[in-house]
Amino acid sequence: MKTILLAGFGAMGQSIFDQLRDDPRIGRWLVLERAERADDARRKLGRHGQVVQSVDGLETRPDFAVECAGHEALGTLVPRLLEQGIDTIVASVGALALPGMVDRLDAACRAGGAQLTLVPGALAGVDALAAARDSGLVSVDYTGRKPPGSWQGTAAASLCDLEHLAEATVFFEGTAREAAATFPQNANVAAMVGLAGMGLDQTRVRLIADPAAGGNTHTISARGAFGRLEVMVEAAAFASNPKTSALAGMSIVRAVRNRLNAIVI
Ligand SMILES: NC(=O)C1=CN([C@@H]2O[C@H](COP(=O)(O)OP(=O)(O)OC[C@H]3O[C@@H](n4cnc5c(N)ncnc54)[C@H](OP(=O)(O)O)[C@@H]3O)[C@@H](O)[C@H]2O)C=CC1
Numbered sequence: 001m002k003t004i005l006l007a008g009f010g011a012m013g014q015s016i017f018d019q020l021r022d023d024p025r026i027g028r029w030l031v032l033e034r035a036e037r038a039d040d041a042r043r044k045l046g047r048h049g050q051v052v053q054s055v056d057g058l059e060t061r062p063d064f065a066v067e068c069a070g071h072e073a074l075g076t077l078v079p080r081l082l083e084q085g086i087d088t089i090v091a092s093v094g095a096l097a098l099p100g101m102v103d104r105l106d107a108a109c110r111a112g113g114a115q116l117t118l119v120p121g122a123l124a125g126v127d128a129l130a131a132a133r134d135s136g137l138v139s140v141d142y143t144g145r146k147p148p149g150s151w152q153g154t155a156a157a158s159l160c161d162l163e164h165l166a167e168a169t170v171f172f173e174g175t176a177r178e179a180a181a182t183f184p185q186n187a188n189v190a191a192m193v194g195l196a197g198m199g200l201d202q203t204r205v206r207l208i209a210d211p212a213a214g215g216n217t218h219t220i221s222a223r224g225a226f227g228r229l230e231v232m233v234e235a236a237a238f239a240s241n242p243k244t245s246a247l248a249g250m251s252i253v254r255a256v257r258n259r260l261n262a263i264v265i
């Protein structure tokens with residue numbers, strides 16, 4: 001039976017645990033949570049696991065780890081996990097847009113003999129984009145459209161009047177690298193499109209606050225030697241965090257199951 005370290009026990013972390021808690025192949029969860037929320041996390045984990053405050057000096061070595069804690073946590077925790085030889089699945093893909101981060105993670109993987117997995121998260125179509133990359137891509141565009149409430153508490157609030165939007169408003173146009181750095185809680189998907197396709201600096205991103213949006217909408221448009229791709233997903237957000245689509249949690253669950261299943265899809 002596997003032991004999984006789960007870094008971050010917010011909207012996504014709790015949903016991942018809820019979906020996998022009764023999987024008989026998982027014996028124990030080690031949940032990294034801040035001291036002030038440790039009691040609450042302990043209560044939710046019950047007999048399934050324990051709360052830890054650091055990824056160093058763990059009494060039980062996890063078989064692999066999952067990060068869903070944010071960019072800062074990815075930078076501080078994930079290299080240490082990888083250096084210890086612990087394979088890690090990450091949600092906060094946008095942190096790879098920070099200067100030197102890809103090289104740092106790559107070095108940590110090599111030092112520990114570990115593998116880092118970036119999940120598609122709330123996106124659809126990453127498989128085709130990544131497969132098409134080697135035959136040559138001509139253009140890749142990503143458009144993120146969310147209701148104004150999903151942009152509250154982000155840099156979007158200073159770029160448009162989220163409280164009083166009457167119509168869809170494009171408040172950001174730039175590269176995937178710029179988007180990921182400016183919107184760490186909302187543009188991990190933009191970074192994923194960049195990393196899977198033409199690169200963070202060659203991928204064009206538009207971000208939209210739309211009072212009429214029915215969910216968190218992610219559209220990838222790509223052209224290349226492979227042909228043309230247009231994929232849109234309109235995802236329901238977590239009630240506890242409207243910035244995050246529930247599909248992002250499901251994407252992590254899929255990655256975890258793919259480590260446990262004999263046949264991988
Ligand atoms: N790839 C994708 O499609 C998506 C990726 N994401 C990424 O996933 C992350 C998590 O999303 P979500 O669950 O919705 O966010 P939440 O804010 O709901 O949960 C994150 C949790 O992690 C905790 N945390 C942060 N840093 C640390 C740390 N160093 N040690 C222990 N706990 C920590 C936070 O605590 P505190 O609030 O005190 O900081 C919070 O409880 C996002 O920040 C984003 O980077 C999100 C959506 C989609």
Ligand SMILES: O=C([O-])CC(=O)C(=O)O
Nearest residue numbers: 185186187188189244245
């Ligand atoms: O969950 C989503 O809709 C996407 C998201 O927030 C992100 O990529 O950071």
